[in-house]
Structure formats: structure tokens, C-alpha cells
Amino acid sequence: MTLSCIAVDDEPLALGLVCAFIEQTPFLKLAGRYSSAIEALRGLHEQAVDLIFLDIQMPDLNGIELARVLDRSGANTGPRIIFTTAFNQYAIEGYKVDALDYLLKPFGYDEFLRAANKARSYAERFQQPTIPLALPAKEEPEEEYLFLKVEYQLVRVAFKDILYIEGLKDYVKVYVQGNKNPILTLTSLKALEEKLPARRFMRIHRSFIVSLEQVKAITKNSVQIGDITITVSDQYKDAFSQFLSRWTS
Template identity: 70%
Template sequence: MNLTCIAVDDEPLALGLVCAFIEKTPFLRLVGRYSSAVEALQGLLINPVDVIFLDIQMPDLTGLELARVLDRSGRGAHTSRIIFTTAFNQFALDGYRVDALDYLLKPFNYEEFLRASGKALHYFELVRRPEAPLGLEQPLLPVEVTDDYLFLKVEYQLVRVAYSDILYIEGLKDYVKVYRNSDPAKPLLSLTSLKTLEEKLPARQFMRVHRSFIVALDRIDAVTRNSVQIGTTTIPVSDQYKESFSQFISRWL
């Protein structure tokens, strides 16, 4: 598989280095180089690409602003993956929020560049599976669900999470925490909503019991009228979900 890509940086030396790294990488094909985000935007609106290597600090239009414009236009989230290149690590969280695939901190070497590019290759291998009709590929972000597991966007990678490993999921505004049996002390943090997961997870295995919680039904150790117990964690059941929860309890009786 070959991925089309562009490089965007207002510093000539940095732009030249990224372009050299791209041309050195067998699965990347450089189709454009831009010294400003405004020029890159004009090009992308006509010819979308797979991967954008994008500097953040640029005059007129920053890399973060370009990412937001592409997302609003429908050409960022559905056609291109962004790998930010910047000298400032304080932008890491902002890059995560605009759904960047990775974040390279300058100065970076070819090994670091190749690792980030490998994430892009893995991403497109997942979304361009043979059974998908040509032109109808859909991104696996932030969540892609199959029969036995889901792919969850965690930081700058897709993590495979088996249904059987999930204990419960906690919603935190725009994020969720997925608690797993394999590592209960380290939940996976993903930039998605509890509602999105509720709609995608199979109802026979998972139930929403509170505006902030989804539980794995086969992981429930005990129930009361107002709560469920999973291990040492007590999860409340809110009034909004009591009817469906009562139907579930009736199976226990």
C-alpha cells in the first residue's frame, strides 16, 4: 500500500527534512510541499491526500487552525490523517483534540518519523479492508466495532479491545475511560462520547445504567435496586435507566 502525503512547514530546512524523510520511506508518496497552511488548504480542497505532515506554529493560519478547517469542511476527518511536527510540546493535547494521528517533536530523527508513518500505514490498512467497496472506505475513528472487539482511538493509535476484557466504561464530558479486566488500574482514555459507545456496543453484553457509566453485564458480581457491583467498584443506577435495569434484574430472580 502507498500513501499519498504532503508536508507543510514555514521553515525551509524543516520542510526539506520532512520531504527527504517522506521520499526515503517506501510506502509514502510525496505529492506536495507547502510553506504555509493557507497554500496547503487551497491544494487540499482540490486534491485530498492520505497523510499531512503539518507544522503547528505558522503565520496567517496555524497547523491547528488548518486541521479544524479541514474537519469542518469534511475533508479532514474523512480523507486525511494529520501528523503534527512542532518544536513545542505544549500543543500535544490540542493535537489530540483535533484527532491527529501522531505528534513529532522537533528535532526528530528518521526512526521517530518512520514510527509515526507506520501508524498511518496501519490505520489505512485497517480502514481499507478488501471487503470495503472502492470509494466507500470509512475511518475507524474514534471507535470501530466488530463481532468480538472494538478498535478504540487512544492517544495517537488504534487499540484493539476485546469485549470480554471490558469491565465498565466511564464517561467524562468528551472523553471515556474504558476499564479492563487485564489491567484495571490503567483505564484506556479515548476522545469519544459515552453515547457513541452505547450505540455501537452490543446490547446483549453491555448496558448503560447511568449517564456516566456503561457496564459489561457478564462482569456484574452483585446488584441492588440502585447499584451494581463490579469487583470492588460500586456503580450507581440512575432513575433514567431503572426500567431497563429492572428488566435485567428480573433475569437474576
């Protein structure tokens, strides 16, 4: 049995070592290497893997948080996790998220192989096909949503539910249907704009992006979404005028 696996670590040397160990182990296949948990999460939506060698101490989203996001809920399908960390105080947290093993840095190939063998034994016991971390066919396709980091978790937000987005100094407020309060996430409006499909969203102000699907009414200088009217600033008037001409044709 060959196990498809990925390595996740923000330290280049540590990441390179784990990848080298994977590549020299006959029953392991390296399917990807990621320097952050958020990158790994995106990768897991594109391919199926059996095993994740996962660092814990990482910026933005740490390994424990990623394990919680994956939330296998005790199922025997989906990727298993082997934590790799220099801090032994996370052992209890590792067991809480049902990690398969816990490698304490610095570790050698013999320790790595012992953990890998445990993963192989586990996989041989259950003999179930690998299931990618992707949505079922009846749900919205992968490209129909994005993840927002809210405090210590990633929150999935469907594009169709977004009304408009307001940029503050260090944060962004995402207003969605059905939520009384906006979702507050630590990012820039520019960074979030790059993740949104241009055919569905338009930036009309230095501080605002609107969902074109949610536009209720428009004038030459403003957009109405629900009971909110947002002014189009001079910087974005040309692009908005082009949209306006298509909308009224």
C-alpha cells in the first residue's frame, strides 16, 4: 500500500527534511509541500491525500487549528495527521484532535519511519478509499466560496451570500445575508479583492467592494444594496461607468 502525503512547515529546513524522509520511504508518496497551513488547506481541496506531516507553530493558522478545521469527527476516512513540532506541550492537544502520532523536533529518520509505519498499519486496517477534502457534488462547488480567518478558526463564506465588503485600517468587514453583524477578519481589502471573482464583485470605493448580484438599484454615482447606499468614488468611476452601460443596455 502506498500512502499519498503532504508536508506542512513554515521552516524551510524542517520542511525540506520531512520531504526528504518521505521521498526515501518506499510506501510514501509526496503529493505536496506547503509553508503554511492556509496553503495546505487550499491544496487539500484540490487533491486527495492519506497523511499529513504537520508542524504546529506557524503564523496565521497553526497546525492544531488546521486539524480542527479538517474536523474528521472520528471518521476513518480523510487524511490522518502526524504532528512535527519542537514543543512538547502540544502533545495533549494533538491527541484531542485525534492525531496519529507526534514527532518532537529534532527527530531522525528512524523516528520518522516508526510514525510512518503506524500510519501504514492504520490504513491497512481500514482499507477505505481516500476521500479528498472537497464538497459533495450536491453542495456548491469549490470555487463558490472563500475562507476567512476569524479569531482562531477559518470560516467558510459563500460568494452568493456576500452583500458587500468594507475595508478598515487593519481589518475587513464582510456583510453577508442572514447575519445581523458583519464578519470581521484580519486582512486588507486589496488582499481580499484578489480572492474574489471579478465577474461577481466590483470595487467602487477605496473602502468598499460590492457584490454585483446583490445590487438592488444604481445611479451614476452610487449603488444600493438592501437599505444601504454606497457612493462610487472618483478613482473607480470609469470601471463603474462601463458596468453601468452593460447593466442598462
